[in-house]
Amino acid sequence: MSVRVGILGATGAVGQRLVELLAPHPSFEIASVTASESSAGATYRDAAKWRTGSPIPDAVANVEVVPTEPSAVPDDVSLLFSALPSDVGARVEPAFCEAGYVVSSNASNERMADDVPLVIPELNADHLALLDVQRAERGWDGALVKNPNCSTITFVPTLAPLSEYGLERVHVATLQAVSGAGYDGVSSMEIVDNALPHIGGEAEKLETESRKLLGSFDGSAIDHHDVTVSASVNRIPTLDGHLENVWVETDDDVTPEAAAEAMAAYPGIDLHTAPDPFIEVLSEPDRPQPRLDRNRGDGMAVSVGGLESSATGGLQYNCLAHNTIRGAAGASVLNGELLVDRGYV
Ligand SMILES: NC(=O)C1=CN([C@@H]2O[C@H](COP(=O)(O)OP(=O)(O)OC[C@H]3O[C@@H](n4cnc5c(N)ncnc54)[C@H](OP(=O)(O)O)[C@@H]3O)[C@@H](O)[C@H]2O)C=CC1
Ligand SMILES: N[C@@H](CC(=O)OP(=O)(O)O)C(=O)O
Numbered sequence: 050m051s052v053r054v055g056i057l058g059a060t061g062a063v064g065q066r067l068v069e070l071l072a073p074h075p076s077f078e079i080a081s082v083t084a085s086e087s088s089a090g091a092t093y094r095d096a097a098k099w100r101t102g103s104p105i106p107d108a109v110a111n112v113e114v115v116p117t118e119p120s121a122v123p124d125d126v127s128l129l130f131s132a133l134p135s136d137v138g139a140r141v142e143p144a145f146c147e148a149g150y151v152v153s154s155n156a157s158n159e160r161m162a163d164d165v166p167l168v169i170p171e172l173n174a175d176h177l178a179l180l181d182v183q184r185a186e187r188g189w190d191g192a193l194v195k196n197p198n199c200s201t202i203t204f205v206p207t208l209a210p211l212s213e214y215g216l217e218r219v220h221v222a223t224l225q226a227v228s229g230a231g232y233d234g235v236s237s238m239e240i241v242d243n244a245l246p247h248i249g250g251e252a253e254k255l256e257t258e259s260r261k262l263l264g265s266f267d268g269s270a271i272d273h274h275d276v277t278v279s280a281s282v283n284r285i286p287t288l289d290g291h292l293e294n295v296w297v298e299t300d301d302d303v304t305p306e307a308a309a310e311a312m313a314a315y316p317g318i319d320l321h322t323a324p325d326p327f328i329e330v331l332s333e334p335d336r337p338q339p340r341l342d343r344n345r346g347d348g349m350a351v352s353v354g355g356l357e358s359s360a361t362g363g364l365q366y367n368c369l370a371h372n373t374i375r376g377a378a379g380a381s382v383l384n385g386e387l388l389v390d391r392g393y394v
Contacts, residue, residue: 052389054128055081055150057117057141060088060097062231063132063155066378068093071130072106074382075321076389079109080126083117090114100232117141119148128394130381131156146191151394153194153385155377160195160258163270167195167261169202169380170387171318171327172209176266177391192393194384197262198254199229199376200282203291205259206328206351207368208276210311212263215300216276218363221255222294223280226287226339229372235284245284255280290343291372298363305356308364312353320386322379324349330356337369348374349383 054071058064059082071077083089088096094110115121117133118141129145131138131154138156145152159165164183166176180192196202200223208216225248227235239245256278263274303311309330317327324346330353331337337352345352348371359365370376388394 051078052076052128052394053078053080053123053126054130054385055079055083055122055126057083057129057131057145058133058137059093060084060114061132062100062228063373063377065097065099065101066373067130067132067381068106068109069101069103070322070378070382072108077128077385079112081122082109082112082114083121084114086116088114089116119145119150122150127151128153128385128388130154130385132378132381142193146187146189146193149190151192151388153196153381153388155196155381157198157254159193160197161261165193165195167197167258168384168387169197169206169262170320170383171316171323172206173262173266174318174387174391176271177387177393178268179266179271180393182269194388196377196380196384197258198251199370199372200225200251200291200293201255201258201262202376202380203351203370203372204255204293204295204368205262206315207295207312207353207366208259208263208297210315210328211297211299211303211308213311214303216263216274216297217300218298219259219276219278220296221278221280223251223255223282224285224287224292225282226289226291226372227284228289229291229376230284240284240286243286248282248284251282252280255282287339289371289373290339290369291376292337292339292367292369294365294367296359296361296363296365303364305358305364308366309356320383320390322349322383322386327351328353330354337367339369342369343371349379351375
């Protein structure tokens with residue numbers, strides 16, 4: 050039987066990706082789409098400037114957009130996907146959880162809260178049990194789960210297979226696509242023939258979210274990993290797909306060949322939206338590339354290439370993921386599938 054789901058912020062860039070992934074989903078049925086007061090009352094077709102490459106799904110096109118408040122969402126909807134701006138998420142997501150809805154959110158508010166699981170299902174599905182602590186502390190029947198920032202999601206999966214060597218220090222430099230800033234986020238005059246070596250707040254997210262994701266859960270709290278992560282972030286004129294250069298120092302030596310083997314063998318998870326393989330290791334020295342590799346695994350795989358020993362010690366390599374699919378909407382859908390699988394919905 051299908052789970053009836055809703056999408057908060059359904060008309061935006063990430064909301065449209067959610068509609069694209071959820072409309073054909075075998076286990077979910079879109080029963081409610083919300084947006085701001087200015088869109089409420091319009092049909093989804095009229096409210097959303099549909100900008101993904103595929104046609105607007107028939108099942109959603111004529112649905113009425115409702116305001117983003119618990120009383121506007123039907124009671125038989127049990128799972129909500131949130132693609133709201135973070136300031137709006139901070140205001141309304143707790144109200145939905147209090148009203149009994151389970152929320153799988155892409156927005157950055159509360160990602161680092163002690164009682165909010167930050168989850169990439171292939172890496173730390175066990176952290177989801179933090180919801181029992183959250184429900185006890187907040188008195189909610191619902192629950193709030195977050196997926197990480199899109200640049201965090203791109204490089205942290207490549208660290209997990211190396212953790213057996215003892216992660217000590219990581220440097221990461223990002224080359225982020227313009228879609229990460231949203232449709233109106235970066236003007237063409239700023240980005241064409243250019244690169245922007247600053248994205249507000251982004252480096253800190255990579256440095257902190259990574260340690261929470263790689264941390265361990267003891268049944269009551271997450272002990273963040275003690276690896277040091279230093280990030281430098283850049284916006285470049287690609288449309289989709291964040292490319293990242295990574296340098297890793299480990300306690301025990303690891304050869305590029307052993308690292309490639311560990312990454313390629315790192316297990317995926319048996320959920321509908323999960324790719325198989327999870328991490329694709331490419332042997333050509335000039336890969337991965339955003340245009341050529343972002344759609345691997347239907348946009349859900351992480352690609353790695355250029356693995357070699359670094360002149361400063363340790364390893365260096367490049368990795369890539371589709372920022373609005375694996376890095377945003379697909380990540381939330383995968384967390385929704387995990388919530389159902391683990392009995393929280
Ligand atoms: N763009 C991307 O690639 C990525 C975005 N993110 C994050 O995902 C979230 C969504 O981003 P994006 O889709 O680009 O944002 P958009 O601005 O494109 O969409 C925002 C959505 O939220 C709705 N909304 C805005 N204000 C309110 C309000 N006051 N009350 C209720 N609903 C409101 C909008 O409705 P309306 O149409 O009516 O204005 C729209 O549906 C953000 O937190 C962003 O940081 C994360 C990773 C990647
Ligand atoms: N800042 C990211 C996208 C984003 O919105 O991130 P977050 O989900 O952490 O707010 C980018 O520019 O590519």
